Amino acid sequence: MELNCPLPVTEAEYILLGHGSGGRLTRKLIDEVFYPAFRNPILEQDHDGGVFAVDKKRMAITTDSYVVDPVFFPGGNIGDLAINGTVNDLACCGAKPLYLTVGFILEEGFAIADLKVIVNSMRKAADKAGVFIVTGDTKVVERGKCDKIFINTSGVGVLDDDINISPAKACAGDVVICSGPIGVHGITILSTRESLGFETSLQSDTAALNGMLNELCGQIKDIHVLRDPTRGGVSSTLNEIAQTSHVEIEIEEALLPVPEVVRSASELLGLDPLYIANEGVVLVILPSEVSEEALKIMRSFPEGKQAVIIGTVKSSERASVKLKTLFGGRRIVTMLNGDQLPRIC
Amino acid sequence: MKHLYEYRNSEQVKRLIQAIDKVVLNPWNIMEICGGQTHSIVRYGIDEMLPDKITLLHGPGCPVCVTPITVIDKAIEIALKPYVIMTSFGDMMRVPGSQFDLLHAKAKGADVRVLYSTLDAIDLAEKNPEREVVFLAVGFETTVPLHLTAIKEAKRRKLTNFSVITSLFTVPAAIDAILAEKDCKVDGFLAAGHVCAVMGYHEYHPLAEKFRKPIVVTGFEPVDLLYGIYQCIVQLENKTGKVENAYQRIVTEAGNLKMQELMKEMLVPADQAWRGIGKIDKSGLKLADAFKDFDALEKFGASIHTQDIETITQTRCIAGDIMRGNKQVADCPFFGVKCTPEYPIGAPMVSTEGVCAAYYSYTNFKEQAWS
Numbered sequence: 001m002e003l004n005c006p007l008p009v010t011e012a013e014y015i016l017l018g019h020g021s022g023g024r025l026t027r028k029l030i031d032e033v034f035y036p037a038f039r040n041p042i043l044e045q046d047h048d049g050g051v052f053a054v055d056k057k058r059m060a061i062t063t064d065s066y067v068v069d070p071v072f073f074p075g076g077n078i079g080d081l082a083i084n085g086t087v088n089d090l091a092c093c094g095a096k097p098l099y100l101t102v103g104f105i106l107e108e109g110f111a112i113a114d115l116k117v118i119v120n121s122m123r124k125a126a127d128k129a130g131v132f133i134v135t136g137d138t139k140v141v142e143r144g145k146c147d148k149i150f151i152n153t154s155g156v157g158v159l160d161d162d163i164n165i166s167p168a169k170a171c172a173g174d175v176v177i178c179s180g181p182i183g184v185h186g187i188t189i190l191s192t193r194e195s196l197g198f199e200t201s202l203q204s205d206t207a208a209l210n211g212m213l214n215e216l217c218g219q220i221k222d223i224h225v226l227r228d229p230t231r232g233g234v235s236s237t238l239n240e241i242a243q244t245s246h247v248e249i250e251i252e253e254a255l256l257p258v259p260e261v262v263r264s265a266s267e268l269l270g271l272d273p274l275y276i277a278n279e280g281v282v283l284v285i286l287p288s289e290v291s292e293e294a295l296k297i298m299r300s301f302p303e304g305k306q307a308v309i310i311g312t313v314k315s316s317e318r319a320s321v322k323l324k325t326l327f328g329g330r331r332i333v334t335m336l337n338g339d340q341l342p343r344i345c
Numbered sequence: 346m347k348h349l350y351e352y353r354n355s356e357q358v359k360r361l362i363q364a365i366d367k368v369v370l371n372p373w374n375i376m377e378i379c380g381g382q383t384h385s386i387v388r389y390g391i392d393e394m395l396p397d398k399i400t401l402l403h404g405p406g407c408p409v410c411v412t413p414i415t416v417i418d419k420a421i422e423i424a425l426k427p428y429v430i431m432t433s434f435g436d437m438m439r440v441p442g443s444q445f446d447l448l449h450a451k452a453k454g455a456d457v458r459v460l461y462s463t464l465d466a467i468d469l470a471e472k473n474p475e476r477e478v479v480f481l482a483v484g485f486e487t488t489v490p491l492h493l494t495a496i497k498e499a500k501r502r503k504l505t506n507f508s509v510i511t512s513l514f515t516v517p518a519a520i521d522a523i524l525a526e527k528d529c530k531v532d533g534f535l536a537a538g539h540v541c542a543v544m545g546y547h548e549y550h551p552l553a554e555k556f557r558k559p560i561v562v563t564g565f566e567p568v569d570l571l572y573g574i575y576q577c578i579v580q581l582e583n584k585t586g587k588v589e590n591a592y593q594r595i596v597t598e599a600g601n602l603k604m605q606e607l608m609k610e611m612l613v614p615a616d617q618a619w620r621g622i623g624k625i626d627k628s629g630l631k632l633a634d635a636f637k638d639f640d641a642l643e644k645f646g647a648s649i650h651t652q653d654i655e656t657i658t659q660t661r662c663i664a665g666d667i668m669r670g671n672k673q674v675a676d677c678p679f680f681g682v683k684c685t686p687e688y689p690i691g692a693p694m695v696s697t698e699g700v701c702a703a704y705y706s707y708t709n710f711k712e713q714a715w716s
Contacts, residue, residue, distance in 0.1 A: 013449075014449060014453065015452060016448050016449070016451075017451075018448070018687070024686075024687050025687055028687075267349065325389060325390060326353065326355055327355050327358055327359075327389060327390065327394070327567070328355070329389070329390030329393055330390070331387075331388065331390055332706075332708065334705070337685075337706075
């Protein structure tokens with residue numbers, strides 16, 4: 001008897017949750033829907049933000065929307081997450097973040113007291129990052145048409161003349177530095193979801209990284225790539241860099257800074273910390289000669305005090321990310337497939 | 346977790362590889378039954394570390410992979426009813442049915458939810474008395490007791506809005522079917538440790554005797570797997586074929602009697618269709634008549650006829666041949682090109698325990714299709 005598999009679902013006809021995961025489906029949506037419509041040289045920098053010149057000065061612009069569920073979580077809320085995320089995207093372009101815009105989509109019935117808490121933490125986060133929220137917008141939709149509160153933040157920043165950071169610049173001889181423990185934000189959010197019934201002492205790592213990154217860019221001139229591994233985690237971010245730069249990136253399992261709580265929770269839930277979202281971590285790719293100096297600078301900031309080298313960049317005919325396992329074997333690390341945890345940021 | 350890391354110790358791994366290297370003289374094909382074992386083998390590169398004489402074949406023990414397509418179609422049909430909340434484990438969401446998967450049903454408006462436990466579905470049913478909560482319960486003997494405990498709990502709470510679609514498989518019947526094939530390449534089996542934790546391993550003695558092949562109860566961590574492979578090779582080189590337990594810290598000969606009693610009370614053996622392999626007599630379990638009220642297919646009048654299963658004749662996916670040990674993933678022309686985890690042709694590309702997904706995620710023996 002024949003009982004084989006059927007013809008596949010070859011193309012998604014609808015938006016799936018996975019299209020927002022930061023992994024392969026997100027990439028497909030960008031490449032097949034957004035890029036064909038919007039293509040231009042600035043967009044094609046394929047960076048966390050677009051860098052453009054005004055007169056002789058270069059600026060960076062970026063935007064991001066926040067739909068995290070729950071709105072309040074240990075270590076932060078949707079408000080400071082929205083400020084820090086946009087600040088970090090600008091800082092990853094090598095820019096000094098200056099001004100932010102904020103758009104709120106509020107669900108009818110959302111408590112104003114909660115909104116005040118969120119807005120106040122946004123103000124605090126903006127002050128801490130040294131940015132100003134200079135314009136905004138509010139829309140309210142009927143109950144059930146959005147989930148409590150969605151926030152969009154956009155931001156602009158300026159770049160020093162000698163900074164040239166791009167996801168296309170990773171090259172052989174570079175090392176990959178990870179600024180801190182990975183997987184913390186994702187596991188924190190997950191632990192708040194009631195259906196899972198586990199608790200951790202974790203707090204989200206949400207933090208503005210511009211202080212550390214601006215200092216780093218000021219001191220070390222040949223930083224090649226800066227990228228914050230948010231949705232899709234370290235593996236998806238490294239895969240994007242490998243593909244944009246056409247290189248092989250090899251990371252070492254033994255060097256990965258995975259906290260014990262994250263490791264245990266991942267083991268129980270069948271997740272891989274490499275795919276879990278971070279909100280206060282940055283990956284820095286630069287020539288190995290300057291790596292010690294970079295580590296010293298990063299470790300002098302609280303958000304970078306656990307910075308470590310996790311891998312190296314090699315030239316290769318095929319873009320890929322490889323992991324040297326604890327047993328010395330090598331395996332590939334792919335981009336996130338589908339959706340590991342929806343609405344993490 | 347410390348206890349777990351002991352079984353990922355690289356020194357121990359090296360010692361076991363050396364020990365295997367010393368005893369192996371002839372070429373052997375060993376099949377691990379369970380998808381969890383396959384995942385570990387590929388993830389840790391164990392197949393690469395073994396001497397060339399040993400070939401690992403990847404068996405049918407991933408429940409997601411062998412759940413028949415008609416079951417997925419029926420689940421989608423029921424999920425699309427507006428008063429239904431369809432629930433299951435995450436892996437089931439992306440298994441392609443004949444038209445689409447449960448995630449697409451969700452995008453079309455069905456209320457489909459991923460749960461980590463069948464018991465969560467009971468709570469969901471209690472909180473939503475006006476809705477029908479259905480759990481798509483797939484699994485081998487390992488997860489069966491969990492599903493049954495949930496049904497018992499639903500009965501205790503007198504919930505009438507909870508039911509399950511079952512697709513339950515038993516390992517010994519599958520081993521029997523694989524070994525009975527006349528061109529069977531499998532020389533020895535690594536039995537699935539967690540299945541044996543529930544069922545014990547007494548039921549494997551007749552199989553080992555009938556086919557004179559070693560069956561070694563094996564765990565899931567690198568050290569466990571290599572120890573199981575070592576015992577299997579020692580038996581093969583000594584021309585013995587008996588059941589051994591290489592997972593003694595978890596498994597006993599008798600297994601978990603309480604769970605076995607529960608299974609006897611609530612289930613009856615049934616002929617079961619395995620996706621990619623076909624129908625195997627008495628290789629599945631279905632709810633006993635006393636628990637028919639919890640059978641979603643009965644409740645929604647969506648029963649599956651053998652005839653439904655037999656009408657499916659597309660032959661693109663070679664998963665069946667892989668799971669019987671006749672072919673390797675590398676033999677598939679679609680792997681990584683037409684068949685990828687986001688657009689799978691066959692179920693083994695979907696589940697993290699599926700053999701194709703494991704190879705896709707962790708190896709690069711074939712050109713990968715970058716998106």
